[in-house]
Amino acid sequence: MRTNKIEHIGVFTSGGDSPGMNAALYAIAKAAKANGIKLTGIRKGYEGLIDGDFTTLKPPELQKLSHTGGTMLKTARSKRFMELEGRKKALQTLHTNNIDALIAIGGDGTFKGLLAFSEICDLPFIGIPGTIDNDISGTDYTLGFDSAVNTAIENIDKIRDTAESHNRVFIVEVMGRDSGYIALHSGLTTGADAILIPESGKDFIYLLDKVKNYDSEDAFLVVVSEGDEIGAELVSSKIKELNINVDLRITKLGHVQRGGNPSAMDRMLGIRMGVAAVEQLLNGNSNKMVGVLNNQLHLTPFEEVVKQHQVNDELKALLKLFSK
Amino acid sequence: MRTNKIEHIGVFTSGGDSPGMNAALYAIAKAAKANGIKLTGIRKGYEGLIDGDFTTLKPPELQKLSHTGGTMLKTARSKRFMELEGRKKALQTLHTNNIDALIAIGGDGTFKGLLAFSEICDLPFIGIPGTIDNDISGTDYTLGFDSAVNTAIENIDKIRDTAESHNRVFIVEVMGRDSGYIALHSGLTTGADAILIPESGKDFIYLLDKVKNYDSEDAFLVVVSEGDEIGAELVSSKIKELNINVDLRITKLGHVQRGGNPSAMDRMLGIRMGVAAVEQLLNGNSNKMVGVLNNQLHLTPFEEVVKQHQVNDELKALLKLFSK
Amino acid sequence: MRTNKIEHIGVFTSGGDSPGMNAALYAIAKAAKANGIKLTGIRKGYEGLIDGDFTTLKPPELQKLSHTGGTMLKTARSKRFMELEGRKKALQTLHTNNIDALIAIGGDGTFKGLLAFSEICDLPFIGIPGTIDNDISGTDYTLGFDSAVNTAIENIDKIRDTAESHNRVFIVEVMGRDSGYIALHSGLTTGADAILIPESGKDFIYLLDKVKNYDSEDAFLVVVSEGDEIGAELVSSKIKELNINVDLRITKLGHVQRGGNPSAMDRMLGIRMGVAAVEQLLNGNSNKMVGVLNNQLHLTPFEEVVKQHQVNDELKALLKLFSK
Amino acid sequence: MRTNKIEHIGVFTSGGDSPGMNAALYAIAKAAKANGIKLTGIRKGYEGLIDGDFTTLKPPELQKLSHTGGTMLKTARSKRFMELEGRKKALQTLHTNNIDALIAIGGDGTFKGLLAFSEICDLPFIGIPGTIDNDISGTDYTLGFDSAVNTAIENIDKIRDTAESHNRVFIVEVMGRDSGYIALHSGLTTGADAILIPESGKDFIYLLDKVKNYDSEDAFLVVVSEGDEIGAELVSSKIKELNINVDLRITKLGHVQRGGNPSAMDRMLGIRMGVAAVEQLLNGNSNKMVGVLNNQLHLTPFEEVVKQHQVNDELKALLKLFSK
Incomplete structure (x- = not known):
């Protein structure tokens, strides 16, 4: 882990889009600005990270979009990033643009990508679970569910x-x-x-x-x-x-x-996790996902989040009762 | 056509249900009560007409349901009514229950049924176009579209x-x-x-x-x-x-x-056509559908309404323009 | 009336905003493009007309906004345009920018403004009734109602x-x-x-x-x-x-x-009236409002549209019946 | 506390209504039936408890209403229950009808009423927090918030x-x-x-x-x-x-x-808390509220729930950040 001070964060959305991603981006922009940190939006997930497809993110623009569905950064699945060569190119793009840290919003595929990337890249990464499927461990609910x-x-x-x-x-x-x-x-x-x-x-x-x-x-x-x-x-x-x-x-x-426009809960989840992602990077954390577990903010290493979120015993009992 | 005074109207919904049917029933109940007419709800379309599956309709109950989707009278397709024997049984049920006139809410199949029924039944019928497909002639819009x-x-x-x-x-x-x-x-x-x-x-x-x-x-x-x-x-x-x-x-x-709950326009359409159906029966009309044509209430004989509603020239021109 | 060929249309929204205005702008852009006409968006109603606060309108951008509420051109009430001096300045702005014709979307105040403007300006104007109040004559329904x-x-x-x-x-x-x-x-x-x-x-x-x-x-x-x-x-x-x-x-x-996002009916109304506004300008019409009367496109002179839209007899009878 | 077996539960809603109350009633009916317990609905809160205004609750009817807003048991504020005489009459009504236990859905006023009632009534009570205000301790969220x-x-x-x-x-x-x-x-x-x-x-x-x-x-x-x-x-x-x-x-x-129809979260909250309320009564608990604390089912004594739910530090920090 580099110990340099973080002055420039890059953020991207990856995998399937889910409602609440724009609220998270709004929160990240607010928290970055409050901490005097430069924020760069990376378009189309890992594809934009490889190609340097960047955009500036400022709170006033995001404030107007925070209630909307989809992701204003667009998203994509990237075959190139699955290859070492793609990841090397991405690393070079980050260095060229002086990006000190990454926030990734996505599902298990996204976090597997970050795990692979961490083998060659020593920048700190924080993940936010964004998928409608609620299939990520380390959080009660994923963004969009x-x-x-x-x-x-x-x-x-x-x-x-x-x-x-x-x-x-x-x-x-x-x-x-x-x-x-x-x-x-x-x-x-x-x-x-x-x-x-x-x-x-x-x-x-x-x-x-x-x-x-x-x-x-x-x-x-x-x-x-x-x-x-x-x-x-x-x-x-x-x-x-x-x-x-x-x-x-x-x-x-x-x-x-x-x-569709995200629900109140997803907007709040995006805001809570977006702010926490910035703060946890500044606290020196890396390779972890910010989740809300037992209704409290919680960090989980990427290795563990890619395990599927199991349906708990209370829900199983409800399923049984209501099937009668 | 019988010239007897109408004292008891039966109403049913038939074919596919469509949002606005309950608003129409509410309006029919209001108009019937205002004219001192007894109103009987016939459940499950022609099936209920054959079997005498009846229910009482009163404005206060319908007032609470007028904003809801579906049809509180339920609906069905009836094979038995397609046979002469079924229609004869329906006629007998009407006579036994002293029903003087019928209002039917449904699509072209419903109106074809009424046409066949009119060959053996001299009671006056009024139809209301209820289908999401907007495929009925004699009205700008059908109920539910x-x-x-x-x-x-x-x-x-x-x-x-x-x-x-x-x-x-x-x-x-x-x-x-x-x-x-x-x-x-x-x-x-x-x-x-x-x-x-x-x-x-x-x-x-x-x-x-x-x-x-x-x-x-x-x-x-x-x-x-x-x-x-x-x-x-x-x-x-x-x-x-x-x-x-x-x-x-x-x-x-x-x-x-x-x-789903009907839109404002469908609720108004149901109210307008429901009131008009009762009034047109009292005016001595029969075998006609009440529609809203050129935004005015309009009566069309059943023979004509079963012709498909054509997409007009203005809409065709719009389709062409927006396809460019 | 000038007989020059129309090559450049300006459009603005004025008075209170209403859902469907963006759909109308989309349709105007489509129709303008199909006819090879340049289209300029004038921001903030008569204020932008006076100040030359202009923006370019292109179909692809408007296509994404056509389902949204509000007006992307913004709107305002203009005290300056109520004075002759303001209107003279607006006229000069139009000439400087080679705008040949105007489409205005708004309510009775907007049309009164156009009537006053027509005393000093010989460009053709077409109006589209945009107000939630449905208080404009010459149309069954106003945009947003x-x-x-x-x-x-x-x-x-x-x-x-x-x-x-x-x-x-x-x-x-x-x-x-x-x-x-x-x-x-x-x-x-x-x-x-x-x-x-x-x-x-x-x-x-x-x-x-x-x-x-x-x-x-x-x-x-x-x-x-x-x-x-x-x-x-x-x-x-x-x-x-x-x-x-x-x-x-x-x-x-x-x-x-x-x-809020406009209803289906308001989006269609905006599309129908937007296309018609461009076509009627090209047909040589002026000082008229495009409405949908008896469900048909209809032109009404501004002098008449500022009369209040009366509640018709059918609606009055319904009010009476449902008040019992 | 009586140690008799619970065979007959009464349930009522009290105070301001909130979306999700019908989902909770559905769950209570399901859980009661699964445990072979008779369930009686008490209408209009404490008023119906005093007057014996009862109704039978069965799962099939409630299943159709579980997605709707309001409370099908109606609700009211009761001045009579604030007097000892009213509470004595309520006690008598419970005994006359052989009701063994009570579930109350409402806010702090409701729980204060139960506390006062417990001084003269030895039946077990369980509360469910139902109010849009989210001002009850012992639960992350109240039903309807x-x-x-x-x-x-x-x-x-x-x-x-x-x-x-x-x-x-x-x-x-x-x-x-x-x-x-x-x-x-x-x-x-x-x-x-x-x-x-x-x-x-x-x-x-x-x-x-x-x-x-x-x-x-x-x-x-x-x-x-x-x-x-x-x-x-x-x-x-x-x-x-x-x-x-x-x-x-x-x-x-x-x-x-x-x-309005309750949100997904409120329906789930109603279901979770409704089932738990029945189960906790059967477990011998009383004078406690069922809540969802840190996303887990949790029991809190009534004495504590009437303390106002405080805005926590995370939310205060978010308020400060987003106010900049």
Whole structure:
């Protein structure tokens, strides 16, 4: 670790965008300015780090954007940064531009990139967990998760209207990659009759039992995670195999869950973690992610955050209770 | 046509539900009460008409529901009513219950049903166009169309956030059956780069030309109607055949477009058409649909309303201009 | 009227901002470009016209903003333009910059300004009605009205939740200056128990009769227009004079009605009127406002549009029916 | 404490309603049923407890309402329960109906009522913190707070549109009684230029300094808590005393903050706390509030929860940083 004073921070967003990233950038700009530190925005994640695709970030501009979705720095996945040559070029770009420290907002791929980069680069890095999937250890919630769940439930509430009007069985697929957090939260909070998440495996028995006995004078709502092992189509085919008389529909919410103005919680999370990221760099920390664990700011080494965030026992018990 | 005084009206919703149906029911209840007429709600469309599945409708209960989506009378498609025997049973149910007149809220299938029913039933019928597709002649807008478009654009606005963050090509599929109204309105109002509707046929040339030359530093947004002849998958495969380097995603908004609290315009449309339906029955009219044509209340015979509502010249010109 | 060919159009927004103005600017830019016309944005209404506070408007930038509220050209009220000297300076600014024609988006004050300006300026002007108040003749709806009503009803729906939980009497004041359109639409579409608009005068008798007999096991919702002659405080004091035992609350929705992403209808209205404004200038028209009357594009001379848009007979009858 | 087995739980909502109460009721019904316990809903808070105004609560009905605002049990403030006589009558009602335990959802007034009741009643009580104000100790967040903040920020985002279009100074007043939580969260997350909360006292100096130097080419947004000692009018008068040339507007968001469908977080909070309330009663706990502290379920004695929830050091530091 270099012991030089930090005078110039670079920040970028990487991986899938998530609502709240602009709020985090606003907070980083505020904290940098308050500490007399120069701040440079790096566009398109690692691609911009390699190519020197930079922009100046100032609080007044970011203040106007802090309530918006997406990331004003744009984001990308970078094949070049997976190669040593790309990382060497990135290092050179940092040196050329006198950048002393990096803040990266992204998911596990982003942090794996920083771990690889740390082998050749001695600048301090701090990460902020930005992904709608809530699949990062070291934080109760990732930036964007609450917004994604709110978008999901507003849409599922709408689907309930038409499902009840027709007494239909509806299968709604939500995002989350390997994590059932979005499905679990959006299913519980919309009064779903069945919730299927990857963590529970392909055990469809309880769902099939329940749908067989469902009150045909009412709707039956299934919320299911995306994924080949689970997903809406698989659930649909299992129900159809029952040969019961139901009127069944599928809706996959898709990328709407990634956009939109962030919720209050995600804006606050972005602000809290953005300020903390700057402060932790100034405190001499590096190679750690800033999270909010047990509702307190918390630092976790990158090695640990890339482990998947497990659904805890309280949530598992809720899933069991509400599946009855 | 019977010339008896109308003392008891039955009302039902039929076909796909659409936001605004409960506002129309509230208005019908208000107008019926003001005219001293008994009002009976018939549940589940023609199914309830056959089976006598009735409920009492009173203004105070409906007042609380008028802002909600779906239909509190439920709706269904009825195979039995397509047979003469089913219609005869429905006629008997009406006579047994002393119902003097019917108001039906639904789409073209509903009105075709009423036309068939009128061959054996001499009660007066008035229809209200309720479908999100806006595919009914005799009205500028059908009940639910404006809400569906608002739901579509709120979701497409969210997709724009993530599309711009990644510089992606996004294909968003909206509903509308054979009608391009939802796609046309939601595409124009979200600043889409290309809009594909059934009325324009399968001419993808302009889209493909445009996407070939699109600025890879930006998003490219396609809004397309559902349907085998058009649809998101077909557009996607056409773009992929170009073998250009784009990052392409598909989202099908699906049934979220059918639910949710109705927009202001749909609530007003429901109120205007609901009151007019009662008044037109009392005026001795029958076998006509109440619509709002050129922003004025208007009656159209059922024979004409089942012709599809054509996209007018002004809209076609707008489509052409904004496709450039 | 000059007969010179139009090669350069200036556009500005003036008076109170309203949702949909950015959609109209997008459409104007598209139509200008399609016709090979240069387009200049004039900032801050007549103030920018006097001072030459100009900006370039290009379709790609506006495409990204067309779904947003407010006006990207900013707006202002101009005392200087009310004086002949200010208007002379504005004329000189137009000549210096070779602007051939003007499009103004605003309310009656804006059009009165253009009428005064036309006495010394022979350039062609076209107006677009942009105000949430819907108080302009020559158009069914002004730009922003539908969005304001949707914002109002979403908030009134929320108030209904708490009003019903407490069995309270709620008085909600909405905007509209001298026009009852917002109150009438938002009251009817939220199932209000009483609606008070300036057009009905200060006749509180029906409201007071109704509230005296209201079911204390339920909420009682009053929607009232702003204004000294009417307004929430006056209604509140009249109810308190009854000395009946009610739990009464007031909410004034205020400026939230002026902002937010425009509704689908307002975006379409902006697009339709924006394109038509350019086309009508090219057709040689001047000193007219483009409106949508009976759902058709329509031109009205400025002299007539400044007359207040009257609440029509159908709406008056609905008000009477739903007040019972 | 009685050691009898709990077979019949009564539940009521009391004090101001808040979004999420229906989700909590749904969870309580689910948990009660899973444990074979009879559940009775008590309407209108302590009033219904005194009068025996009861209703049956079953999971299927509550499942449909869990996503809605308000409280389906209604709520009220009870003067009678403040008297010993009222509490004695309530005790008798409980005994007559064989209710073994109580769950109360409400704020500090509710818990003070339970403390007084516990002097004469030996039944076990568990409380759930339901208030938008977030002013209860023993929980990170109260039920309804997150929804209120989300409603506030959606409306403040709209106000930003019009404020920026006019370069206006806007003072937005939010709720919170003596607590600055809503103001602090909604101010930080909307990029407000100044935030005033009761906890900071009447020190307006920083605000006045900042507004004196504000960029007249932009908006200036103040978010302030309600209250006589602070409030929008006071801020407005202080700014006017500066005699600077600003265009100033006030909006008080009012009761819209109390209604609307609850946010995802509030629905989850209601579900988590509702299930825990039933389980803690069965575990033999009493006279405690179930909260979520440091993101974990936590029990706090009523004596402690009525102390006001203090704004913590992290939030104070954020307030200071973002006020610069």
